Amino acid sequence: MLQPIHTNAMLYSVETENLSYRFPRGVGSSVLPFPPSASAPQILHNVNLRVPEGSIYGFLGQNGAGKTTTLRLILGLLTKQQGIIRVLGKSFEENRIAGLREIGSLIESPSLYSHLTASENLTIYQKIHGVPKGRIAEVLDLVGLARTGTKKAAEFSLGMKQRLGLAIALLHKPSLLILDEPTNGLDPNGIIEMRELLKQLQREQGITILISSHLLSEIEKLVTHVGIIHGGKLLFQGTLEELLQKREKSSQIILETSDARRTMSVLEQFHITGRVESSSVILPFLERETIANIARELVREDISLYGIRAQNDDLETIFMNLVKD
Amino acid sequence: MRFLTLFYSEYLKTRRSTAIWLIIAGSLFTPSIIFAARMYRQKVIAPMYLSPNFWQTAWNQAWEATAFFVLPMGIIMATGLITQLEWRNNAWKQLHTTPQRLTTIFFTKFFVIAFLLLQFFLLFNCCLYGLAVLPALLLPHVAFPPAPYPFAQFLQGNINFFLDCLPIVGLQYALSLHFRNFLVPLGIGFLLWILSIGILSWEHSYTLPYIYCAFEQVRNTSRALKLTSPIDIHLLSVAYFLVFLSIGYVVYVNKPEKG
Structure with missing residues (x-):
């Protein structure tokens, strides 16, 4: 080993x-x-x-x-x-x-012999790996396919096929x-x-x-x-x-206000560079306290603040930031 | 022992597969037609059953269509269907990530095809015998053939046909391992087979690898067409087979993408 x-x-x-x-x-x-x-x-x-x-x-x-x-x-x-x-x-x-x-593997779509049952599919790999026959029932049980009986793999739903693929990958421990x-x-x-x-x-x-x-x-x-x-x-x-x-460092803050141009002027007071995108103002990642101060200032300037949200779950953004780095 | 287990794992894949049904249908095809023809002409077949050449005639009749048509076509299709079990189910990638040498995978799969071929020969001979004697059991005026069954002669005949069809197995296996599209090896196989039949009477036809089954049948039965070969066609056949299998092996083992 x-x-x-x-x-x-x-x-x-x-x-x-x-x-x-x-x-x-x-x-x-x-x-x-x-x-x-x-x-x-x-x-x-x-x-x-x-x-x-x-x-x-x-x-x-x-x-x-x-x-x-x-x-x-x-x-x-x-x-x-x-x-x-x-x-x-x-x-x-x-x-x-x-x-x-x-190694157990499941690459892209599961590789199943569609004319065979789940148990028959596993028997093929049980012979190859030389594991005890009882292991077939164990892995079928583990992936929740113990009761598929004589149903052919071709009749399985995509989820069942994925689970059988996983059972094949796990068969030899x-x-x-x-x-x-x-x-x-x-x-x-x-x-x-x-x-x-x-x-x-x-x-x-x-x-x-x-x-x-x-x-x-x-x-x-x-x-x-x-x-x-x-x-x-x-x-x-x-x-x-x-x-x-x-991700937190690369996340963005989005301000939705009644006047994007005046919002940008307020931001200049904080020495923060933002950009306007379809009436929203996009800011780089900021500390919580800074966000609160900006919100207070916007209200003081009589700019209606409709929303503040963080955008940080976009993998594309992380990619782009990593590329830029 | 380990090889036998791995062979069995490969053979399990043929359960309920189209290849198995093809073997069964192919082995039944000619004997069934001959049986149907005899039942249709039942009034005149009684003397045939008393002939001392009954078995030789039955053998020649059964092999005529089989050697020319059923066996080559069956091999071309069955070999493709066996490898299609991996292609169609996208299973090469799973098979190639099992702890087996590529050589083992190549040969276990080849032996499954060879084993299916043996099953065909066995079933074909059983059908040939069974359906030949069935009219004698069903029809009161037809006697059971008194001529002894020439077992040794037929065994040799089977071995010869088995050797003669090996080049088709070798090349079709190599092609069907390489091409994902089932129609490519099928098309190439059919073209080579048609070409072989088309130029059977050519003096150098013995050089064509897909011709040997038909060549052997014509040589054994035809009085009109005399086919000769300066080299033993069974040896030629085995030589072609070894070349095709070797090429198939080298290409398979060195393939840059394995599923």
């Missing part, structure tokens, strides 16, 4: 060093791993991902940011071109089979779970159920979970660590607390 790596007093279940990737293009590139041409679009730029052992690591990024490519490289589904990938402390390239024994947008297509109830299940797994079995998403709001109640990728570059990596602090 592979042991997690110990680097700088931190144990990492997954670690990448300068992971870069270009889409292979040209004649024969889909057949054999010819090196990509220099003109091929670069998908990943020196990504240094570090997933601490026992963490729930949220890998965030917009569609096309490079999340799935990174995860597929970690799992060996794409041929690595540049960089180093370590899974549980060992080079994945040199220890592919041992690494995969410790992996120490690392890699999930690529597992809540895609799930209804709000399904998202909450999935979140609770993952929390339970991490809490009770100590599994490290690497989960990708394009919605910060969806995973902020789940993750302990966050990595943000944009345009193939890892822009942020750290604990959730560190991200929230960063």
